[in-house]
Amino acid sequence: MTTATPTVGAGAQATGATTTASRVRKRLNSRTATVVSIVIAVLWTVPTFGLFISSFRPEDQIKTTGWWTAFTDPQFTLENYQQVLFGSGSSGRLISYFINSLAITIPSVLFPIAFASLAAYALAWINFRGRDWLYIAIFALQIVPLQMALVPLLKFFSTGVTIAGVQVLPAWNLVDEQKFAQVWFAHTCFALPFAVFLLHNFISQLPGDLMEAARVDGASHPRIFRTIVLPLITPALAAFGIFQFLWVWNDLLVALIFADGGDETAPLTVRLAELAGSRGNEWQRLTAGAFVSIVVPLIVFLSLQRYFVRGLLAGSVKG
Amino acid sequence: MAFARSRQTLAIAGALGLALGVTACGTGNDKKSSNAGSAECAAYEKYGDNDGKKVTIYSSIRDIEADRLDESWKQFEDCTGIDIDHEGSAEFEAQLGVRVDGGNAPDLAFIPQPGLLKRFVDAGKLKPVGAETKTEAEANYSPDWLKYGTLNGQLYGAPLGSNVKSYVWYSPKMFKDKGWTVPTTWDELIKLSDTIAASGTKPWCAGIESGDATGWPATDWIEDVLLRTAGPEAYDQWTTHGIPFNDPKVADALNRAGTILKNDKYVNGGFGGVKSIATTSFQEAGIPITTGKCALHRQASFYANQWPQGTKVAEDGDVFAFYFPAIDPAQGKPVLGGGEFVGAFADRPEVQAVQTYLASGEFANSRAKIGDWVSANKKLDLANVPNPVDRLSVQLLQDEKTVFRFDGSDLMPAAVGAGTFWKGMVEWINGKDTATVLNGIEGSWK
Amino acid sequence: MEFDFIAEKDKFLMLGYGLLAFVAVVGGLLLLLDVVPSWFARRHEAKLVAASASGAPLPRWPKQREGLFALFFLLPTLLLLAVGLVGPAIRTTLLSFMDAGSNDWVGLRNYGWMFSDPAILRVLTNTLVWVILVPLVATSFGLVYAVLVDKVRFEAVAKSLIFLPMAISFVGASIIWKFVYAYRGDDQQQIGLLNQIVVSLGGEPKFFLQESPLNTLLLIMIMVWIQAGFAMVVLSAAIKAIPADIVEAARLDGVTPWQMFWQITMPNIRPALIVVVVTLSIATLKVFDIVRTATNGNYDTSVIANEMYNQAFRYGQNGQGSALAVFLFVLVIPIVIYQIRNLRQQREG
Known part of the structure; x- marks a missing residue:
């Protein structure tokens, strides 16, 4: 790499001839970078693209030939989507599961955002003893595998809390669509450590003088939080919101345990897993099903991606 | 900002809810009422008055099979007024434990593994069946079957559906065209395999991929062979750990199965070499028979559901099954099979009524008529079984002379039967030698 | 509809x-x-x-x-x-200190089992390989790509394509890659892209997911494929946030791109780098769905979270499953200590 030193050094010299040369080189460089980055991006997309093509191919074609043969011998069908969307028998109404997914996801995103931003603010800007240890403890909770939390949490819902024979909290006794509440609760619990970690990173890096000034003006913590911090971290909230949305929308395990499997409460993932799973390697259903489930997160992601980048930008301002 | 947005959403949701509420008032309120009085309901009077009660059932049965179940007890629901809420899950075995431990157990569960049944009995979670269910079950099922649902002298689950695993699927048409005949002994089977291999077709196809449960079809292979080489008594000792898992008898059986399953000349028609068995799903493993790429596929009676639409399953059709032949004439050819048991986590009257109904001949016939179902229920009328392979299976199961043994991996503790045994079979197919695999499994059985 | x-x-x-x-x-x-x-x-x-x-x-x-x-x-x-x-x-x-049915105390027996059963030791090593490789590869790739793509044309599109897998569930991603790694016998047409490439280069089709230790690397590739986009977006944002005057000053001093990267870019994006590495490490320790969907833990590919689920829920071995979970807690301690140090530095700085 040392050989590169004089050339770039030359580029910095302000003489006319070398400037043109460096400009040409720079354009060349950026062109190479463009080509390379696009090639990588395309390679990165090939597996998804293959699945996408496959999802429109007839069953026997999927099972016997590669998806790339579709270019030389195009055979396409909507049959796979027909099967996945309208299915067979009693539980064909995918739309019903779609609504369940929405009803599960929206509150499961809002609650942790609100709670975690409050907590992150307190951990970053309110002086109290042991706050660093508390933050570290919450951070460390990220490692608790949610699988191990399933049974105790389910017990919490179905039998309540009893300490030394005294019923402290009653059982929830929810039925049908009321079970959404359990799923919201569970998702909120599981999301909090990461949310606090992420938001704390942003909030703690907000300029301290801003807070000082507000304190001097006599603003209370709730007011500072509402009027100064919240507007500043909106992009960060959006960033976490996307993460949480993707996670909840794609979740299978939590929904399986806390929502039960009927069409009253089970989300799309549960239904698609059933569709794909009951007949083994039914690639045609798997491919179409995978795409149906990807569509919504993709739309959400693409439409919010602006916020996402900005959100992460905000956090690293002070580097 | 986030709050402003959510308030907006709330307003929209609220308005929507209101609008829906208004339209909802227009529709009539048709509460489901039982037709308890009608003639066809006379048979259901014995289940008592449980109108409006709900019974939840959890099982591993999904999709079309689940729809058929719903259909089969429809009349029972209509007449008794009990609402049966069935939920099937691919994760049944794991999720049932979570739900039970979490205090959210279903009323009834269709448990396919006596080993799992035992775990819930030991934990004190499962309720013994009521007196009526017991009477019904004892009248309809042989002691052979009931013993798998019985623990400490109490019946905890009446059998439900069953299957016969000792079948080899083949194409009668192909056999006729090529002049092959159905083998009746192991030697004939091997000879036939050689003949087919010599003709350029790989004779056998197999697949043991099954998601979470990958490996189980190979355990069936081993069990079938072991039953035929070592006999039912040795088999029983093996499943109860009376003899070690790596007993020489078991090693013999494994090696014998290996002469087919690990023989590159014999397998894996339509898919590739021996190793492809591990990645081929059990559902598609036999399909090459329909395209002539393989000739023989050992799989249970329920494989009848897997053939592509339009395949004629009959003795003179596109596909059919012959009985897995005897190896040692002294040991005969015992039937290897499996089935579900209806375990109850609640003992409310309506739950017991459903349990009793499920053990009855009415249910067995009602379910069988819809198709693709086998049961050892003695009241099951052969005329109600449409599929010829299923009919053969029912005959075998109902025949008092049949020596029946339950799938061994389902009897063993789950850590072995649904754990190291399955995983061991995958490794065995993938190239590990018999002794290493068996020693590993034995080591895991504590 | x-x-x-x-x-x-x-x-x-x-x-x-x-x-x-x-x-x-x-x-x-x-x-x-x-x-x-x-x-x-x-x-x-x-x-x-x-x-x-x-x-x-x-x-x-x-x-x-x-x-x-x-x-x-x-x-x-x-x-x-x-x-x-x-x-x-x-x-x-x-x-984790009790028996399978959680009835009696058994002391350290479950931990003894964990460190003596060769199958479990394999699981522990696999997890270690995962937790070293995934953050390393995904972060480096994300960083290189972020630098490469900075200010080129079509930047937004190129970045979106890399980030796309983040929107796909772990299960969905595993299905996609299972398709890529799929095997068909050499007498048939390949349906998996990777084997098609091998065959068209004149090779024999391979059982990619059945050959240890290659298969673990291929599964890690799935995780990298999903997470590299996350690393790239975070790091790219951090790079863009480096004050322009610093970059300009360095350029006037005539530093090489290489020096620029190590002396200007790296120190400035350090906090973002830490967020990425920490987040990826923890996500990797808990990885479950990928292994479960792609190989179900067969062929020596199992990792702790997968084995824990099997032991606790499928085999009814609560004690052993819990011991594995506790081992996960232990593995996260180095990350926690590192985080404490960071916090201290931040407070002092």
């Missing part, structure tokens, strides 16, 4: 209740925090007035007020964490 609004009414109603609860809880909390302190403030003022009137020493602002505020800000989070994670973590730790 026919759609019965009436049948779905209850769900929307429930969603409405949920949102209402959200507004009530969060709004109520903020309101409470607003009203109560101002009430205190008024009282304090009154005291001040009274004190100045009587000439007594001025009372100080009560010190514990800050702590009280913090408590209210933290209350919902702490309550939920206690129920949803702290309780279960303690329970898991206790269970």
